[in-house]
Amino acid sequence: MLRVATSQLYRQAGNAIGDRQTAVSKLQQQLTTGKRLLEPADDPVGSARLMTLNGEMGRYDQYQRNIDSATGRLNTEESALGDAGDVLQRARVLTIQANNDTLNAENRGHIAAEIRQLHAQLVSLGNAQDGSGEYLFGGFQSQTAPFAPDSANPQQIAYRGDGGQRLAQTGPTSTLAVGDPGNEVFQVDSADPTKGLFATLDRLATTLETAPATLHADLGTALQEIDSGLDNLNGIQAKVGVRLQALENQGYTNSDFSLHLQQTISEVGDLDYAEAITQLSRETLGLQVAQQSFMRVQNLSLFNYMN
Template sequence: MSRISTSMITQRAIDAMLRQQNKVSNTQQQLSTGRRVLAPSDDPASASRVLGLNRALETVQQYQSNINRAQSRLETEEGVLNGVTNLLQRVSELAVQGNNDTLSATDTKAIAAEVRQLLAQLYSMANTQDSNGEYIFAGYQSGTKPFTNPAVGSYVYNGDLGERQLQISPDRQVADGDNGFALFVNVATAAFAQITAVDATDFTAVADGDITIDGGNGNGPVSIGSIPAAADAAERAQQLADAVNAVSERTGVRAAVNDSGLLELNVVGGSGISVALGTDAGPRSGLSAVTTPTTVAVATATTPRNVFETLHQLVTELESDRPVDRYIDDVHLALDSVINTRTSVGGRLNSIDEQHEVNADLELSLESHRSVEEDLDFAEAIARYERQMTALQAAQQSYVRIKGLSLFDYL
């Protein structure tokens, strides 16, 4: 029979109490954190799943952070563009008002003064900063003031052509702004030439009033939707070209039909205009309007102009009491550009709102799955804690009683 020493009995009792204390401590920590899995050793399989869920949650939360950032910048931009729209509409009204022969020089100068104030306001809007102090129209160069005014009538864009893309889902990105070059600098303008009717005897290819080109300063190709003449012969580009060339010495215009079937008109001292017969084209892509039964205004695209310089030139013309027809159309084109950008911004805001809801649902689902894996059942944990405390107290009391025993107690 083996002999059990007093020291061995003591060590075993102490080990039992320590094990029970560790169990009590672990349960106490679970109750304080509300988590069942405190370390991978508690439940290796659950710990691995929780780790993956945490990574997925961090990614979704980053998407939500990107959405919040993009939303803030786009809402700022939307507010600015709303102001720019109202401003350009007012400029358009003033330009039309100023383009009136009945106004005195004093009246047109007063209109010019208001346009000048609106130009200064537009310049300020183009240099708007967001809540973080970043310029919203500078592209990637958000720390650089996008527009400067180094000289009277000169406006320089200092940003770049970039648009920051923020990831808002695994397969979706959204631009958090628009660069100022596309919005304020690369704006189309219009030049005009007149096509007027002459005697029908000069042109037998077109009935009800023939056409010729008596001038024009366009410098780029344009497609005209149709020639406003009620005659089947007008559908034949070659016949129309022959009619134009018949009087080219008087008009300075030569016509030819290219391989694409387009009628090309070339003005001496200027560049060509392309006329497409029988197609559709809006006012901004070629045909602007039929002003009278015998006159057609043809708009041709020219080199894009800085919208600030357009307004500056408008002011100059008004102050000089000169016609501002071309600038009225230029302002309309600039307004169209702003409205198109506003539409794009609105679409992006709607898109990120929808994605925010999708991400929020996904985040809730991931948190629910993580809760199943690691969250504590408090009722079970409290009952277990009470059992462990009872066992610990029993072990402590047993140790005290055993430690106090001696052979002298039995003598």
């Protein structure tokens, strides 16, 4: 009986030490990580809620990445549209200058040469790329330059993109366009490259180079087309500005909600350091007591009882 009792005491003391060591180790790990829940078994309901909250936080992080990417892309588009407007403004000034009977063929030839340069600049702007190397004005065809010489008539610039408009998910229920197809921006008819701003500048240069009998009428037509192109660019640029403002506003909304989520995650999963330190002190003391008890049981033997 004495041997059995001693064995039981030995096991009980050993189990007590093991339980205390586990508790101390867990508290130390909690204090190191700052997390109250180290595994689902610690709090099944809290762990499930924490998983849901972290998933929601991950989605809002993705929304912010989408906003950052869209903002960069739209800023680049806005800059390209502004530069394209500057090109057309210069072409407009040159067209008005050229519509003067005091100019001779050489004078008009110089103006035509500058118009050709403006034409090349406008094509380059039509093939502008964002920070990741994707073409801004190709619609969904963002990996290929949208504007290139027409295969049937190399003098004309054809549109190789499509009419697609990419969208970015910026919030749980909000999406926003992050680009504009080039055929709309530069008024190019995909089926007829003789229409659009590139064709206008090309015809304008040719008119100045050849000085036809209809020179003044042709320059007047070119001026009307340039003004129409400027109005169109200004309208699209205004839409881009509205989108950029919407992105900024959505970013603020997302940030506020993310802060709320983070606070809730902290309430559910973060450790109360003061309480944990107090508990660690209690468990450490309990471990010391258990170890002392174990040592006393270990020193017991049948001979102690026989004496």
